[in-house]
Amino acid sequence: MFKVRVIPCLDVKDGRVVKGVKFLDLRDAGDPVEAAIAYDAAGADELCFLDITASHENRDTIYDVVTRTAEACFMPLTVGGGVRTVEDIRKLLNCGADKVSINTAAVTRRAFVKEAAEKFGDQCIVVAIDAKKVSKLGEKNRWEIFTHGGRNPTGLDAIEYAKEVVSLGAGEILLTSMDRDGTKSGFDIALTRAVADGITVPVIASGGVGSLDHLVDGIREGHATAVLAASIFHFGEYSVRQAKEHMAAAGLPMRLDP
């Protein structure tokens, strides 16, 4: 039976985990590879690295992180952040990433999604969408795509944009609500459902997880096929295993291999 995925996401800057991962007694809480090994052991279904390295000269640090992770963990890995060219994708895949996530580069040049899918197959091209609600109270729901961490509006409608990138070859959508991100108030269910029901590829719900019930809601109410969370796992509030057992108890199909 096909299972729902739980995906911890690590922000990586200059080859180090931002703020560190405090949930386990790691020798080096800032080492993304150690965190990956711990999440692998905890039963994470995939792992996501988001590279937020700003300076150009340090951009190569992510390749080293991905290479070392793939040597130590035999689990699926998605890498995003700063993916702009076919060559960036090739390098990440060669290091051991299974999927790459494209964000701003898809907004600024839609043809990039098509080039990438034709080259590497749609199954490894994830388009990350950061959306913010722009409709006013009482109006019909409308969400707009924002780039640069939610600072730059694009004028693009999130649902129409999701449909467009899927038609170009995106194999998965990583959907983050910028309104909910960091709030711990749960996913934006209306947004998640509107996107998931509007497209044929899997949607990963992201942004706002504060409790294990939020994860269940993302799948059941939001119609996502996977859920992504960062802080609830990193700071030890819940383990990935606990999250999956909670979701299984709620009736969702989960992978609980020993």
Add this chain to the structure above:
Amino acid sequence: MTTAIVDYGSGNLHSAAKAFERAARDAGLNERVLVTNDPKAVAGADRVVLPGVGAFADCRRGLDAVAGMIEVLDETVIKRGRPFFGICVGMQLMAERGREYVVTQGLGWIKGEVDRITPSDPDLKIPHMGWNTLDTLRPHPLLNGIATGANGLHAYFVHSYQLGVADKGDLVATAEYGGPVTAIVGHDNIVGTQFHPEKSQRLGLALIANFLKWKP
């Protein structure tokens, strides 16, 4: 003993090599894992692995670009019967034809074509992306000691196309996704998995170890 992993620019080469090294070590096998684009090295290996990730046509082009490799694969695997393991698109390439974006010739080792998955349930998303259990249709040495079925271990899939085998005897295992999806094919000394053993944690490493011990 030497296992040659064919290097033709496939994305999962590095992870596949590491998983084979780990599986050999864990199983106490003194296996040399050789990543190579040299047809002579492939011809001299005891086992051959063809990894693969990406679009069918692009992978075929990559394989064609390594001078003499396809001839050596035919010679080593089909004529001389060395154990062969195709992973994901490496498995799909064994088919007669692929229909991803364009029609492309495969190696023709397994009768059948690679075509888009069409689940009976329209709510099921494509790609088939994530963890699924395996339903076995016949026993195979690669599955020795691996729990399959609804309560079995999981394998990691990430694909939109599957190998539709013409001869049902070549089908070893399927995964349920709005109908059976080809998961493992096997024919004499050749075997292939649609899922990624190098990303399938316990099941994957156990399956690779079984391949390294396999004497077809």
